[in-house]
Amino acid sequence: MNFPSWTLLGQSLLSGIFIGSLYGLLGLGLSLSWGMLRQINLAHFALAFLGAYLTFQLTSVVGMDPLMTLALILPCFFAFGVLMQWLFSRFAISPFNSLLVTFGITVIIESLIQWLWTADYRRMDSVYADMKFKVGTLYVPIPELFTLLIAILLSLSTWALLRYTDLGRALRASAEDGQIAAAFGVNEKKLALLLSGFSAAFAGVAGLCLALSYTLSPSQIYAWIGVVFAAVMIGGLGNPIGPLVAGIVIGVAEAITMALISPAWAPLVSFSLLIIVLLTRADKI
Amino acid sequence: MLEVERLEVRYGAATALWDVSIRIAAGELVCVVGPNGAGKTTLIDAIAGLNRISAGRLAMDGRDLNHLPGHLFCDQGIAIVPEGRRLFVAMSVLENLELGSFRPAARVARQASLERVLEIFPALKTRLAAPAGTLSGGQQQMVAIARALMAKPRLLLLDEPSLGLAPSIVLEMFRVIREINESGVAVLLVEQNVAMALEIAGRAYVLEEGRIISEGSPADLMNQPHIRRAYLGESG
Ligand SMILES: Nc1ncnc2c1ncn2[C@@H]1O[C@H](COP(=O)(O)OP(=O)(O)O)[C@@H](O)[C@H]1O
Numbered sequence: 001m002n003f004p005s006w007t008l009l010g011q012s013l014l015s016g017i018f019i020g021s022l023y024g025l026l027g028l029g030l031s032l033s034w035g036m037l038r039q040i041n042l043a044h045f046a047l048a049f050l051g052a053y054l055t056f057q058l059t060s061v062v063g064m065d066p067l068m069t070l071a072l073i074l075p076c077f078f079a080f081g082v083l084m085q086w087l088f089s090r091f092a093i094s095p096f097n098s099l100l101v102t103f104g105i106t107v108i109i110e111s112l113i114q115w116l117w118t119a120d121y122r123r124m125d126s127v128y129a130d131m132k133f134k135v136g137t138l139y140v141p142i143p144e145l146f147t148l149l150i151a152i153l154l155s156l157s158t159w160a161l162l163r164y165t166d167l168g169r170a171l172r173a174s175a176e177d178g179q180i181a182a183a184f185g186v187n188e189k190k191l192a193l194l195l196s197g198f199s200a201a202f203a204g205v206a207g208l209c210l211a212l213s214y215t216l217s218p219s220q221i222y223a224w225i226g227v228v229f230a231a232v233m234i235g236g237l238g239n240p241i242g243p244l245v246a247g248i249v250i251g252v253a254e255a256i257t258m259a260l261i262s263p264a265w266a267p268l269v270s271f272s273l274l275i276i277v278l279l280t281r282a283d284k285i
Numbered sequence: 286m287l288e289v290e291r292l293e294v295r296y297g298a299a300t301a302l303w304d305v306s307i308r309i310a311a312g313e314l315v316c317v318v319g320p321n322g323a324g325k326t327t328l329i330d331a332i333a334g335l336n337r338i339s340a341g342r343l344a345m346d347g348r349d350l351n352h353l354p355g356h357l358f359c360d361q362g363i364a365i366v367p368e369g370r371r372l373f374v375a376m377s378v379l380e381n382l383e384l385g386s387f388r389p390a391a392r393v394a395r396q397a398s399l400e401r402v403l404e405i406f407p408a409l410k411t412r413l414a415a416p417a418g419t420l421s422g423g424q425q426q427m428v429a430i431a432r433a434l435m436a437k438p439r440l441l442l443l444d445e446p447s448l449g450l451a452p453s454i455v456l457e458m459f460r461v462i463r464e465i466n467e468s469g470v471a472v473l474l475v476e477q478n479v480a481m482a483l484e485i486a487g488r489a490y491v492l493e494e495g496r497i498i499s500e501g502s503p504a505d506l507m508n509q510p511h512i513r514r515a516y517l518g519e520s521g
Pocket residue numbers: 296299301319320321322323324325326327328
């Protein structure tokens with residue numbers, strides 16, 4: 001092992017934080033629907049990529065500003081999430097079956113993306129693409145910084161909503177004991193629709209961040225699943241801050257491993273962490 | 286106020302309640318006693334909207350509740366203290382109480398209700414921030430009753446509130462239940478602690494194997510040989 005320069009190490013640390021914040025952002029919606037609706041929503045990843053491609057399309061072809069695309073994408077995705085939950089509750093889909101059904105949705109969305117945008121790599125050109133600033137000897141890319149800030153903002157506001165509002169208390173109560181929450185007037189079905197809508201909208205936001213910083217291809221959908229699941233499980237199901245914190249820990253650990261040992265070792269990091277957490281906190285999952 | 290007519294509740298193929306009729310007038314304290322598995326919890330859960338009923342009629346002030354969605358029962362003035370308490374254990378005591386006043390009608394009176402329940406249960410004052418699951422059994426039962434009171438019910442349903450509690454705490458619970466009733470709230474109390482329940486009840490029903498087998502004033506019931514033998518520990 002040859003020790004890299006401080007600058008390289010610092011830059012790795014920074015990129016670890018940035019990619020970790022995207023893990024956290026992707027994990028937020030996943031964690032909420034898993035912890036509160038008992039659904040393992042694989043389609044979350046495909047939805048995020050669909051969002052990324054839509055952002056790409058609206059920006060590169062139609063010429064919109066990437067941030068403005070959210071005004072179109074968020075309401076559509078929210079509606080999609082609501083519709084999905086409506087169908088899930090209409091057909092009383094069990095937690096295990098939710099995994100299968102959402103895997104099916106993933107494959108459908110992947111095919112749709114492949115049909116519309118082909119399997120070629122796509123990279124969004126936007127005014128933000130190459131924006132960066134320098135702190136000391138380190139470069140801070142604006143799109144990645146934006147991802148970090150958005151992830152923090154969404155995680156904290158979700159936390160505050162769950163913690164300090166009647167709606168949030170109702171959500172937590174019905175996750176614990178839906179029947180008794182209902183006896184005190186909580187309309188579980190309505191809350192589930194709302195939560196699923198928000199979760200899908202979060203996937204849309206993650207999609208924007210993906211499009212801002214990454215090259216897109218349909219098969220990339222699957223590349224994120226393992227590590228984001230690790231962040232969600234380490235962070236605690238239903239916990240809105242957990243995925244972000246765990247995501248950043250994983251991202252940094254991966255980046256340091258890449259810099260110090262070899263890039264090939266990076267994927268081992270998240271899964272070693274996940275296995276350790278599963279072994280030590282099996283009761284909580 | 287509450288009318289239950291020829292109620293039938295099934296769990297799948299098994300019928301838990303047959304032809305159960307009870308009524309509770311405003312301000313009454315009515316008790317349902319019966320052995321384990323008689324269907325007491327099934328009855329109370331049905332009245333709270335937790336169980337769907339398969340036949341018969343539930344009505345509050347003449348208004349039919351049969352087709353009311355479960356989450357709207359509390360708007361009719363019905364609140365439940367369920368068997369086994371069923372607190373939201375990961376949430377704080379205060380959050381449990383706040384959830385009790387989730388509906389808009391109760392929410393506007395939240396602060397006053399909170400002061401009132403803390404007057405009834407001063408022991409909870411210092412535990413408001415604690416996760417409900419960390420409290421002792423007696424205090425958890427207080428939270429369960431307080432949560433129901435936060436909903437400002439006209440009818441309070443209590444399912445075995447004395448279960449698993451130390452005798453001194455049981456006495457305190459019964460005192461509080463009587464006090465709540467005296468403040469004007471009708472109470473439907475389900476108990477296996479028959480002697481104590483009959484002592485505070487104005488009227489009582491005996492439920493066995495899913496059927497009401499007897500009804501009357503506590504004095505009437507206590508004079509029936511069957512009741513004395515089965516519930517009050519009198520031999521042969
Ligand atoms: N969720 C359930 N599913 C199936 N059977 C049930 C369920 N709950 C209660 N029962 C059955 O219904 C009957 C009445 O139970 P319950 O209402 O709990 O009685 P009690 O509260 O008087 O002890 C019992 O025979 C019980 O086994």
